[in-house]
Amino acid sequence: MSHLSRDASTLLRPPNTAPVIAPPEELPVDHVLVLKVIPLPGDANANGDIFGGWVMAQMDLAGSVLPARYAQGRMATVAVNEFIFKQPVRVGDILSFFAKMERIGRTSMTVNVGVYAERFANQGTYIKVTEARMTYVAIDDHGRPRPVPNTQI
Structure with a gap:
């Protein structure tokens, strides 16, 4: 068997060791x-x-849901403050994106997003695969920052 046909995790771990399998987690x-x-x-x-860029795009969509409710109008992503890939995402995983508002400022909102995979072979069991902290800003029709109308979390 060629080394090219093996899983990358097989190539990176020491010989005669089992792959690391993340323990199941409770949903937040x-x-x-x-x-x-x-x-x-x-x-x-x-x-x-799954490509990391695809996961990042989904995270941006998921991360914008709560800030959109607070902004009550246009908003834009201004920062990905932190982004951590904890486990690979695979074809067929059912991904659940959970968000929580961390901070609401005068014009900006910061949200935490966690992604949990329900593996195809282990449905009902969840593994945290990705987490991020992202900042969005409320903008007017000209793309300039505007006050967030609802500042209570």
Whole structure:
């Protein structure tokens, strides 16, 4: 068997060791479910792992849901303050995106987003695969920052 046909995690771990499998996690009760999606083969590389950029795009969509409610109008992503890939995402995983408002400023809003994968073979069990902290700003029709009308979390 060629080394090119093996999983990258097999190539990177020491010989005669088992792959690291993340323990199941509880879904967050202090966050809101804002998006569910199943990645398809077109979203994956040759090994079946989902491209990080695809996950980031979904995170931006999920992260914008709560700020959109507070902004009550146009808003834009201004920063990805932190983004951590904890586990690979695979074709067929059911991804659940949970968000929580962290801070509401005069014109900006910061939100935490966690992504949990329900693996196809282990439905009902969740693994945290990605987390991020992102900042959005309320904007007017000219793209300039405007006050957020609702500043209470």
